[in-house]
Every structure is written in structure tokens, then in C-alpha cells.
Amino acid sequence: xxxxxxxxAQALHxxxxxxxxxKILRGYQGGAPHFLMWAALWAVGxxxxxxxxxxxxxxxxxxxxxGAVAGVAVLMRSKGAAPAWRYAAGFATLTAFSLATLLVxxxxxxxxxxxxxxxxxxxxxxSRACGGARASS
Numbered sequence: 001x002x003x004x005x006x007x008x009a010q011a012l013h014x015x016x017x018x019x020x021x022x023k024i025l026r027g028y029q030g031g032a033p034h035f036l037m038w039a040a041l042w043a044v045g046x047x048x049x050x051x052x053x054x055x056x057x058x059x060x061x062x063x064x065x066x067g068a069v070a071g072v073a074v075l076m077r078s079k080g081a082a083p084a085w086r087y088a089a090g091f092a093t094l095t096a097f098s099l100a101t102l103l104v105x106x107x108x109x110x111x112x113x114x115x116x117x118x119x120x121x122x123x124x125x126x127s128r129a130c131g132g133a134r135a136s137s
Contacts, residue, residue: 033074041067 003011045063049056068091075087 030078034071037070
């Protein structure tokens with residue numbers, strides 16, 4: 001029994017949907033090991049930072065370095081994955097963005113987080129917080 005044009009179109013549409021779902025699931029298959037690896041590394045990093053808060057910077061440098069190397073290793077072991085240079089390029093981009101953010105917005109110490117009475121915008125609460133400094137321009 002021959003197919004009608006509507007049945008053929010319906011079959012082609014279902015095939016296209018199945019192909020798109022397969023592509024999505026292949027992406028999940030490739031990303032899942034990285035997601036689980038980074039989740040475990042973040043748990044370890046936060047746990048160690050809680051236990052040794054004075055060494056948090058060193059802990060996170062080590063955790064991120066381990067994650068970068070392990071990410072490339074996971075990528076090389078996976079079949080049909082993107083080339084390792086793409087992972088390295090993405091990691092380098094995120095690192096550059098993080099460093100640029102730190103340069104533009106450096107961390108503030110507790111001493112620097114007080115309201116600044118020498119700010120150009122002169123918030124009203126700032127003048128009260130600094131002992132009644134005048135808000136003159």
C-alpha cells in the first residue's frame with residue numbers, strides 16, 4: 001500500500017524531530033562528565049575553604065588547576081567530542097574574563113568597604129556616616 005503525501009510528510013517530520021532530539025542528547029552525553037566533575041571539585045573547594053578560610057585563595061587555585069587538567073583528560077577520553085583545543089580556548093577565555101573583572105573590580109577589604117565621604121556623588125547617608133562631613137561640590 002503506497003503512502004499518501006500527508007503520511008510521507010508526517011514521517012519525514014517525525015524523523016527530523018528524532019534527529020534533533022538525538023543531537024541534544026549527544027550534547028548532554030558529552031557535557032555530563034564535565035558537569036559532574038566540576039560539581040565535585042566545587043564541593044571540595046568550598047568544603048576545604050570552610051575548613052581553612054585563610055588558605056581559600058590557594059585552595060581555589062589548586063582546585064581550578066586540577067579541574068582544567070581533568071577537563072582536558074575527560075575530553076580526550078570521550079568519543080566524538082569536540083577537539084581539546086576548544087576546551088582549552090573556552091577555559092582561557094573564562095580565565096581572561098575573570099582576571100579582567102578582578103582588575104576592573106578588585107576585591108575590597110573590610111577597611112575599604114566603609115562609606116567613602118570623598119565620593120563625587122555624596123550620598124546623604126555618607127555625610128552622616130562620616131561624622132557630618134559637608135556635601136559640597
